[in-house]
Amino acid sequence: MKKIIVPVDFTLHSENALRTASFFAKKYKAEILVVHMLEINTPVISSSPSYVHEQTVFELKLTEKKFGEYLDKPYLKDVKVTPIIKHYKSFSDLHRTAEEEKADLIILSSHGATGIKEMFFGSNAEVVVRNSTVPVLVIKGLPIDEAFKKAVFACDFSNDFIEPFKKAREILAFFECDEMHLLYVNTPGAKFRTTKDKKERIDTFLKKLGTTSKEVNIAEVADFSIEEGILEFAKTNESDLIIMPTHGKHGIEHFFEGSIAEDVVNHAVLPVLTVKM
Structure with a gap:
């Protein structure tokens, strides 16, 4: 950098x-x-x-x-x-x-x-x-004057998140933050995924990254909205950085419809790092 x-x-x-x-x-x-x-x-x-x-x-x-x-x-x-x-x-x-x-x-x-x-x-x-x-x-709020220790990366384990994850990993290496949790938020309704479906998506995602579930921290929460799930997990997990892939104006329907990344940026009390898809 x-x-x-x-x-x-x-x-x-x-x-x-x-x-x-x-x-x-x-x-x-x-x-x-x-x-x-x-x-x-x-x-x-x-x-x-x-x-x-x-x-x-x-x-x-x-x-x-x-x-x-x-x-x-x-x-x-x-x-x-x-x-x-x-x-x-x-x-x-x-x-x-x-x-x-x-x-x-x-x-x-x-x-x-x-x-x-x-x-x-x-x-x-x-x-x-x-x-x-x-x-x-x-x-x-206050300026940051120490290295990040624990980050959470919001992810739906689709192909669109592979490059943002790689970029986030590079930046975290720069920040000297060696703990990152990949978080999937399961919400009710049309986007709800079964355990089997999630496992298949995660396995495919990790395979394309050339890694396994033993080498990365994967977490899942169920909540009424993706934003609420991310913020609650970051709080309970005592994270000090949230990482949000953002699609900008182009739109990726399957995870960040609307402005989820922007909503998290506005409502989080933690620092938020956004990475373009």
């Missing part, structure tokens, strides 16, 4: 993400790309070219000044930090920046169980999670 992107709006919440990034950057000698998304509002865009230029220069100088103060922190000492200012019309543009910079991870902060507000005003963080092809680590 060489590059970590941290979007900031110069608030305490974004600083928590920056502190978390500095912990991992120091530990693994990664570079932090601190990105401020400078919004281009419609009235300015529709104004005369000279006014647009004047406002752009003003906003850039103001942001550069804020960056100078914001990044002057003791915890960033000995860390390579690159400030980046991007104009945007939609916050989904952040994932394009991550792709352009060939970033390995995006770290952002949220309020936790009440949803993502202030820094990303709800929908913005969800847009990042939904659109990013780069893994996204969403932290809740």
Whole structure:
């Protein structure tokens, strides 16, 4: 892992993400790309070219000044930090920046169980999670300053989860987290699976990974919804990280219909790592 992107709006919440990034950057000698998304509002865009230029220069100088103060922190000492200012019309543009910079991870902060507000005003963080092809680590509350010990990976053991699982395993190696539980949530209704069906799916999944049930931790819970099952298992299992594969806008019907990954990101009190399918 060489590059970590941290979007900031110069608030305490974004600083928590920056502190978390500095912990991992120091530990693994990664570079932090601190990105401020400078919004281009419609009235300015529709104004005369000279006014647009004047406002752009003003906003850039103001942001550069804020960056100078914001990044002057003791915890960033000995860390390579690159400030980046991007104009945007939609916050989904952040994932394009991550792709352009060939970033390995995006770290952002949220309020936790009440949803993502202030820094990303709800929908913005969800847009990042939904659109990013780069893994996204969403932290809740205080910054992370120690390695993860136990992760739970939500999985339905279909082919769509093979690549996200491999990617998650790579990231956990980077995090030095050596315990991961693959969790299947069995829900009532059309998606309910029998013991025989689940065993066949799990065996096929593990075979394609070139491993066996003796080499991985597999867990199953029954609950009324996938989200509730994941959150309850993470709590009772004393996990400190939830990993959610996310399909973005393309849709994979058999497990993450709608926005389960985004719901977990909003409602979990634990850090959540999302990995694109």
